[in-house]
Amino acid sequence: MFRRTLINLVVVLAMVLAMVGVVSAAPQAQAETTYTIKLGDTLWALAEKYLGSGTAWPAIMASTNQKNIEDATFAYIRNADLIHPGWKLLIPSAETAKAFMAAYSPTKPELLFGKRAKGQLVVASWWTAGGEAEGLTGLFNIYGSKYPDVQIVNATVAGGAGFVFRPVLKTRLIAGDPPDTFQLHAGLEVEGYDPETYLEPMDDIFASEGLEKVFPADLLTLLEYKGHYWGVPVNIHRSNVLWYDKSIFADAGLTPPTTWDEFWAVADALKAKGVVPFVMGTSGGWEAPHVFEDVLAGTCGAEKYSGLWTGAVQWTDGCVAQALENFKRMLTYVNTDHPALSWDGAGHYLVGKKGAMMIMGDWANGWFEAQGYTGYGWAPSPGSKGIFVALSDSFSLPKKAPNRDNAIAWVKVCGSKEGQEAFNPRKGSICARTDCDPKLFNEYLQSAMADWASDAIVPSPVHGAAAIESWVTDFKDAIVLFVTSGDVAGTQAMLQQACVEAGTCK
Ligand code: GAL
Numbered sequence: 001m002f003r004r005t006l007i008n009l010v011v012v013l014a015m016v017l018a019m020v021g022v023v024s025a026a027p028q029a030q031a032e033t034t035y036t037i038k039l040g041d042t043l044w045a046l047a048e049k050y051l052g053s054g055t056a057w058p059a060i061m062a063s064t065n066q067k068n069i070e071d072a073t074f075a076y077i078r079n080a081d082l083i084h085p086g087w088k089l090l091i092p093s094a095e096t097a098k099a100f101m102a103a104y105s106p107t108k109p110e111l112l113f114g115k116r117a118k119g120q121l122v123v124a125s126w127w128t129a130g131g132e133a134e135g136l137t138g139l140f141n142i143y144g145s146k147y148p149d150v151q152i153v154n155a156t157v158a159g160g161a162g163f164v165f166r167p168v169l170k171t172r173l174i175a176g177d178p179p180d181t182f183q184l185h186a187g188l189e190v191e192g193y194d195p196e197t198y199l200e201p202m203d204d205i206f207a208s209e210g211l212e213k214v215f216p217a218d219l220l221t222l223l224e225y226k227g228h229y230w231g232v233p234v235n236i237h238r239s240n241v242l243w244y245d246k247s248i249f250a251d252a253g254l255t256p257p258t259t260w261d262e263f264w265a266v267a268d269a270l271k272a273k274g275v276v277p278f279v280m281g282t283s284g285g286w287e288a289p290h291v292f293e294d295v296l297a298g299t300c301g302a303e304k305y306s307g308l309w310t311g312a313v314q315w316t317d318g319c320v321a322q323a324l325e326n327f328k329r330m331l332t333y334v335n336t337d338h339p340a341l342s343w344d345g346a347g348h349y350l351v352g353k354k355g356a357m358m359i360m361g362d363w364a365n366g367w368f369e370a371q372g373y374t375g376y377g378w379a380p381s382p383g384s385k386g387i388f389v390a391l392s393d394s395f396s397l398p399k400k401a402p403n404r405d406n407a408i409a410w411v412k413v414c415g416s417k418e419g420q421e422a423f424n425p426r427k428g429s430i431c432a433r434t435d436c437d438p439k440l441f442n443e444y445l446q447s448a449m450a451d452w453a454s455d456a457i458v459p460s461p462v463h464g465a466a467a468i469e470s471w472v473t474d475f476k477d478a479i480v481l482f483v484t485s486g487d488v489a490g491t492q493a494m495l496q497q498a499c500v501e502a503g504t505c506k
Contacts, residue, residue, distance in 0.1 A: 059097035066114035118149040125183035131366020135427030178398035180407035185464025186392035192469030201228035231394025235429035239389035240294035256379040279355035281341030298383030299323035302456035315496035366428025388455035391463035474498035
């Protein structure tokens with residue numbers, strides 16, 4: 001008897017709980033609602049209140065952004081965390097929100113941004129840092145002024161050098177659900193995307209835009225894979241730049257080191273002054289390998305360095321051991337918090353005059369400028385004077401691009417003089433084209449243009465130019481391990497093995 005009462009009680013309790021659950025989960029507004037943001041509102045809280053669950057906030061963002069295209073009194077929400085009192089929102093009906101959420105995924109940000117009369121242009125890249133973002137906006141502005149009826153969607157996946165971006169993008173390509181265009185390094189990186197299956201060759205665009213006449217021959221060679229062009233390049237970046245804070249050097253009576261011996265002497269002098277001599281941020285797993293590719297070039301010289309990537313030189317060569325020794329010694333001068341910092345995070349050491357030198361690609365120049373930091377100087381990384389470790393960013397055309405015409409118009413803007421002149425001075429890169437106006441570029445970039453024209457050009461592995469992706473991954477893994485192990489012989493063996501596995505070494 002007692003047991004039955006207990007069971008009844010439990011059943012009743014469960015029913016009451018279920019009802020409460022149903023009531024609290026039930027949306028209070030079934031119909032579409034216009035809402036004006038009040039102080040303290042968040043999209044999450046509004047979604048909870050009107051749609052029954054905070055997780056449905058993307059539905060509010062999407063319907064508001066779509067409405068904004070027809071009626072500009074509604075807000076345009078770029079970032080869900082940045083909404084302001086007074087903004088007008090369109091909260092969809094619970095039913096519409098449910099249908100939207102069934103299709104939504106964070107890897108498809110384009111669903112949040114509405115469509116204009118001529119659809120969208122979904123541009124996927126990893127350009128989120130200062131300088132990178134400004135450069136991209138420069139390109140968007142030109143595209144937007146030419147094609148006002150296209151909604152541009154900036155589909156970024158943060159993380160320098162694209163190591164977070166690439167797996168996300170690959171999944172979309174394989175699923176047959178790509179963005180309209182995506183950032184692709186010129187060179188062997190394209191192999192990792194199986195271009196013959198997933199990308200459109202761009203030879204016709206190169207022909208119609210006369211691009212073979214405006215890009216240097218070396219770059220065209222780098223861009224060609226299996227007899228086709230798969231991306232239109234927007235820039236040339238240099239990997240092997242030593243950035244330094246001019247005032248720290250002036251105060252210590254130092255000049256930037258050009259050789260390894262000078263580097264050790266300068267680093268010791270800086271250490272004695274209580275300044276971190278050499279800064280790195282290695283949180284992304286690609287930054288230490290980036291520094292090492294430049295150490296390799298600055299130790300082996302241009303010819304041997306290039307040979308390492310073509311198989312003409314084996315990784316068992318003595319210069320590789322010497323490069324590892326140099327890198328190991330370099331690491332004795334580095335900031336201890338480097339594993340917690342990104343490349344731009346490490347840049348703050350220079351800006352704050354707490355760190356003196358950093359080796360990073362010349363996107364650091366765009367970042368410095370975006371920070372309003374002008375006290376930086378530059379030199380080739382130790383031993384690499386006369387060598388330009390090069391890479392280039394291009395934009396591709398996936399076969400299943402949902403807005404193909406818009407994407408074709410985009411890559412044409414990317415290849416144009418107007419596009420490159422708007423993009424590169426802010427990005428901190430030089431034009432891929434040979435006819436940009438040097439006067440638009442700052443002093444560093446003008447010096448990079450001169451070096452690009454006269455130096456030995458060698459390819460960067462970490463930024464997709466020199467090697468196929470699986471090799472880059474092995475190279476990267478070996479160097480990341482080396483940062484903590486310091487095992488020169490073991491690492492050299494791993495590097496040789498990586499080259500063998502890539503099919504390049506014997
Ligand atoms: C590189 C890319 C550059 C720059 C850098 C840091 O791979 O080519 O454009 O943005 O990553 O994110």
